[in-house]
Amino acid sequence: MPSLLEISRRSIALAAVSTIICLLVYVAVQQSLRTGANDPQIQMAEDAGRALERGDAIDKVVPAGTVEIERSLAPFLMIYDADGHAIAGSGALHGRPAAPPPGVFAYVRQNGEERVTWQPEPGVRLAAVVRSTPAKPAVFVLAARSLREVEKREAYTQNVAAGALVATFCVILLFAAADLPAKNQRPTTND
Numbered sequence: 001m002p003s004l005l006e007i008s009r010r011s012i013a014l015a016a017v018s019t020i021i022c023l024l025v026y027v028a029v030q031q032s033l034r035t036g037a038n039d040p041q042i043q044m045a046e047d048a049g050r051a052l053e054r055g056d057a058i059d060k061v062v063p064a065g066t067v068e069i070e071r072s073l074a075p076f077l078m079i080y081d082a083d084g085h086a087i088a089g090s091g092a093l094h095g096r097p098a099a100p101p102p103g104v105f106a107y108v109r110q111n112g113e114e115r116v117t118w119q120p121e122p123g124v125r126l127a128a129v130v131r132s133t134p135a136k137p138a139v140f141v142l143a144a145r146s147l148r149e150v151e152k153r154e155a156y157t158q159n160v161a162a163g164a165l166v167a168t169f170c171v172i173l174l175f176a177a178a179d180l181p182a183k184n185q186r187p188t189t190n191d
Contacts, residue, residue: 026158061079075144076145079140113129113130
């Protein structure tokens with residue numbers, strides 16, 4: 001019969017492996033959800049950039065209407081000049097044109113594109129894709145949408161992973177308890 005020390009070592013090792021597996025599964029699913037949140041914006045920013053490069057008018061490239069980004073799940077498109085000032089756009093934060101931090105434009109100016117999680121104010125988180133374009137006066141195209149529903153899915157995934165971990169710990173404890181020698185059990189002899 002295994003000793004208490006052996007059972008403890010085995011249980012701790014199983015708990016550590018279970019924790020690592022649950023953590024890896026959670027991170028993989030969370031990253032898949034988050035990077036997938038960029039997909040519509042990638043297409044929107046690329047299409048808008050190409051349209052501007054072809055010479056299409058800015059008012060033809062930017063969708064009509066205004067998306068209230070503090071409330072809406074709808075994607076929106078913004079066009080900025082070389083100084084990062086909004087030229088046109090369909091996204092507004094409390095009625096004003098939305099603009100990411102200036103560091104985003106500096107990065108895009110050097111690298112051509114950036115995919116970023118942008119939080120213009122507490123409670124408003126956006127998946128944004130910003131691209132540079134050689135068209136003038138437009139220099140930057142930003143396409144973004146709310147992460148509200150994606151973050152709900154991430155929270156659900158976190159809860160499922162935590163529940164799976166707790167259930168695994170319970171199973172480990174049950175098996176460990178089954179391995180423990182009974183307190184009043186007397187050794188058997190072969191007389």
